[in-house]
Amino acid sequence: MDRATGRLFTQRPLGELDVDNLVEELEALGRSEQRELGSYLQVLMMHLLKCQFQPEYRTKSWDITISGIAQ
Numbered sequence: 001m002d003r004a005t006g007r008l009f010t011q012r013p014l015g016e017l018d019v020d021n022l023v024e025e026l027e028a029l030g031r032s033e034q035r036e037l038g039s040y041l042q043v044l045m046m047h048l049l050k051c052q053f054q055p056e057y058r059t060k061s062w063d064i065t066i067s068g069i070a071q
Contacts, residue, residue: 043065044066
């Protein structure tokens with residue numbers, strides 16, 4: 001969202017909002033969050049599998065991912 005649209009949104013003159021831009025930004029944000037979640041789930045699954053099948057190589061990184069501390 002560009003600054004002008006953000007400012008207008010917080011000031012509430014809804015008739016002046018660039019709705020098309022706002023919708024585009026919200027859709028892009030949703031896609032970005034989906035990619036981020038997919039990436040995190042992939043790493044989580046890999047670390048869970050590694051813990052199960054290669055426990056001798058367990059690292060703090062794996063523990064952080066599994067415990068949910070990593071953002």
